Each structure stands twice: as C-alpha cells, then as structure tokens.
Amino acid sequence: MTTDPPGRSRPAITLVVVLLAFLTVPMSISGAAVALPGIGTDLHTAGAPLQWVMNAYNLTFASFMLVTGSTADLVGRRRTFAAGAGLFAIGSLAAAAAPSIALLDLARALSGIGAAGVFACGGAILATTFDGAARTRAFAALGSAAGLGLAAGPTLSGWLASGLGWRATFGLHALLLIVVLTGVGFVAESRAQQRPRLDVMGAVVFVAGLGALVLGAVQGPEWGWSSPGVLALLAAGLGLLAVFVALQARSAAPLLDLSLVRNRRFLALCMVPVVTTFGFVTLLTYLPTYLVGAGGLSAQRAGTVLLLMTGPVLLAPPLAGGLVNRGVSARALITASLAMFAAGNAWLTVIGPSTPITVIAGPLLLIGLGAGVSFGVGDGMAMSLVEPERAGMATGFLNTMRIGSEAIVIAVFGAVLVSLIGTRVGSPALAAQVAAGNLSGGDPATLAAGFTHALHLALYGTAAVCAVGAVAIAAALAQPRRDITATPAHNDAPLPTKTGIN
Known part of the structure; x- marks a missing residue:
C-alpha cells in the first residue's frame, strides 16, 4: 500500500472529517422521511413519485457501494471519499432547489452515489490511519456518529421543516458535507501498490444486478410480489449477480x-x-x-x-x-x-x-x-x-x-x-x-x-x-x-x- 508522506497525515482531523460525514449520511436517510409531507404539499405530489425521494437514494447508495470501494483502492481512498462528499453535497443542494418532484428524485439518486463513496471510503481511511487499540476506538466513534445521525435526523428535519421549510433539510446536509470537504486536505492519501485497471464489466453487471434486486424489493409492496414486473426484476437481479460472481472468479483484477x-x-x-x-x-x-x-x-x-x-x-x-x-x-x-x-x-x-x-x-x-x-x-x-x-x-x-x-x-x-x-x-x-x-x-x-x-x-x-x-x-x-x-x-x-x- 502507498500513502502520503507522514507529515501530511493528521489523524485527529482525519477522524473528525470521517465522523462528520458518517453523521450526515444516515441523517439524510432518516431525516428525509420526515420532510415527505411538506414535499408532497409544496410540489403537489403523492404516492410513488413522492416515495422515490427515499427509494432513489437507497437504490443508488446500495448499488454503488462496492464499486466505489474497489475504485478507491486503485485511485486513492481520500480522492474517492472527496469525490463522494462532493457528489453528495451537489445532490443535496440540487434537492434543496428542485422545482419538481422528478428533479428532486434525480438529485436524491445523485446524493446516493455520493453517499456510497463516503461510506465505502470512510471505514477504509480509518483502517489505514489507525491500528490496534486506536483503531478500535476510532470505529467505536464511527458507530456512535452513525447512530447519532440516524437518531437526530428526524428531530432536526422536523425542526427545520417546521421553521424554514423542507428545503432547509437538504441544505443542512449540503452544508455539513461542504465542511467535510474543507478538511479532506488533512487526510492522508492511500491506495494499493499494484493498481490494475478497474473491472468495468464487473462493475456494470454488479450495479445492474443489485439495482434490479433492490428495485424489485422496493416495488414489491406496491406492484404485488407476484406481479410480472417484480418477478422479472428479482429474477434479473439474481441472474446478473450470479454472472457477476462468475466474472470475478475469472478476473485477474476483480472488483470483489x-x-x-x-x-x-x-x-x-x-x-x-x-x-x-x-x-x-x-x-x-x-x-x-x-x-x-x-x-x-x-x-x-x-x-x-x-x-x-x-x-x-x-x-x-x-x-x-x-x-x-x-x-x-x-x-x-x-x-x-x-x-x-x-x-x-x-x-x-x-x-x-x-x-x-x-x-x-x-x-x-x-x-x-x-x-x-x-x-x-x-x-x-x-x-x-x-x-x-x-x-x-x-x-x-x-x-x-x-x-x-x-x-x-x-x-x-x-x-x-x-x-x-x-x-x-x-x-x-x-x-x-x-x-x-x-x-x-x-x-x-x-x-x-x-x-x-x-x-x-x-x-x-x-x-x-x-x-x-x-x-x-x-x-x-x-x-x-x-x-x-x-x-x-x-x-x-x-x-x-x-x-x-x-
């Protein structure tokens, strides 16, 4: 593994940067749910389009996690973490300014991709920055930060939605990630010494497979679990994931x-x-x-x-x-x-x-x-x-x-x-x-x-x-x-x- 010179590393600042990011991402999951009624009223929408404010985020968040994590080993964990934080901030700003439910759903999907980069790289950064007892304490703090974000999200979102409107909820998420980006320069870069090309085919198959599987599960309650659309999505998802495993078994530089x-x-x-x-x-x-x-x-x-x-x-x-x-x-x-x-x-x-x-x-x-x-x-x-x-x-x-x-x-x-x-x-x-x-x-x-x-x-x-x-x-x-x-x-x-x- 290659890293930045020791002088660039600031472990304490690194921990704060990662913790703040891990506080914000779960907050965006639990807090957005509280904002849904206000969104529906303001944008004159209900039902599936409104629910996709949550679903679009969760779908891309889950589907891109492995891809961003493996990419980080090749191009650099700090670089990928920063890119994820930037995408999350841009998506949150776009959500705060969205004039329609369709654009809001797209903005949330973009935020989900950014969240995948943050989550996939944050733990890797701590694992390569700390060791022994310090690593255990760092990951314990990470658990507390994620728990705090999950618990505080509904409360903060409720306050903001009541006082300033639902757009302030996404504005807060963007602001917190902008703060994270200001501290990324103090995080040491690390990557694998051997840097083969990214398994693009494996990445495409995995994202498509997991995305279809999650989409089928999300739409199951609405379309019906025995509906042709849900059954097709679930079958396609499982089939593509099986193909992904076969590809990884033969790949010289596997995604997984x-x-x-x-x-x-x-x-x-x-x-x-x-x-x-x-x-x-x-x-x-x-x-x-x-x-x-x-x-x-x-x-x-x-x-x-x-x-x-x-x-x-x-x-x-x-x-x-x-x-x-x-x-x-x-x-x-x-x-x-x-x-x-x-x-x-x-x-x-x-x-x-x-x-x-x-x-x-x-x-x-x-x-x-x-x-x-x-x-x-x-x-x-x-x-x-x-x-x-x-x-x-x-x-x-x-x-x-x-x-x-x-x-x-x-x-x-x-x-x-x-x-x-x-x-x-x-x-x-x-x-x-x-x-x-x-x-x-x-x-x-x-x-x-x-x-x-x-x-x-x-x-x-x-x-x-x-x-x-x-x-x-x-x-x-x-x-x-x-x-x-x-x-x-x-x-x-x-x-x-x-x-x-x-």
Missing part, C-alpha cells in the same frame, strides 16, 4: 476478490449488519407508525419514545470498544448484541394500543443496546481481517451488505406486516392503510387489534431470525485450533490477538 467472501470469519462479520437490519432498523421504520396509528400518540411523542431505542446507540459503541481494548472477547460481545435483538423483539410483544411507555421501555432499551454494541465492534473487527491493500474493497462489500439488506428487508417486512393485517381486516387496501398508521377506514379498536396482532407475529419472526443469526455468526467466528498459526491473508485467518476476537 472472492477470497474475502470465502473467509468465513470476515463473511460472518459482514452478516452482523444484516441481522441488525432485522432486529433494529425495521423497528426504526415501522414502530413509530404503530405508536401513532394504533397507540394514538402524536408524531412528536412517538419520536420521543423512540429515543429509548436510539439513545443506547450513541452511548454503547465507545463502551464496547473499551471492553475490547481491555481484553473482552469481541466474538462474545457481537454474539451478545445479536442475542439482545432476539430477546428484545420477543419481549416487545407486550406492546398494545394502550400499553404504558414504562412497559415497553425495557425491550426498547435492550434492542438499542444490542445495536450500539454491534456498531461499536463489528466493523472494526471485520477490517482487522483485511490487509490494507483491500481496505476499500472490504468496506465496500461490508456496507453493501448493510445498505442492501436494509432496502430489501424493510420492503419485505412491510409487505409481511400488510399481509398479516389483511388476515384480520379482510381488505388488502385497508390493510395497507392501517400499516401506514391510518385507522380511519373502520372501527379503530378493531383495526388497532389487527395491527397489534400482525406486529406481534412479525416481532416473533424477527426474534427467530436474530436468534438463528446469533448462533450461526458465533459459530463462524470461532477460531479452530488449526488457525492459530495462520496469516491474515489466508482463509479463516484469525484477527490480531489485540482485538480480542476470542
């Missing part, structure tokens, strides 16, 4: 080195954010709707209740990182975090339309603690398995698993929820209305009972997925005796002993 995926411990750590999506992110999306619709809370009150779950995400990552640096097993912490998702989701089935907040406080805190621990340990441990030459590729793949699973799982969870509600209320259209928090289409008590029944079943299913994930990931992270003398470049290589994986 398949040895990363064959390393069971690295792959297991990449599955941690997938389980987190099931156990935590789905609740961030659908629990406020339940609290408003079935529970009768105001949107502001529901957001306050959600702080019980998002608060620990801000506090737990540094604690988890500190425990690892003191010799506590990272494998044990990761397994415990996933077990917390399982227990918390099962426990949350105590919820009902009139359940006191004190009753659901316990499960919400437990779920939030699980998320905070996994945010603080998982990514840093994954990067400890990867040599610096492939840091961008590794973070790109890791975050592709994270963002791609969020787009797909949230769509599927919503479709399952609507289907379960439909078994109690009879009408699919009414079920979709109830799942969106609108209980005005019938007897409110009956609809609230149907919503509660569906949510309980979904929570039990989520708990089961998280429990299975916890067991499988713990088993994959176990270090066989034969691996003790292996080197980090080999399959199933152990993490450095100072990370405390075992």
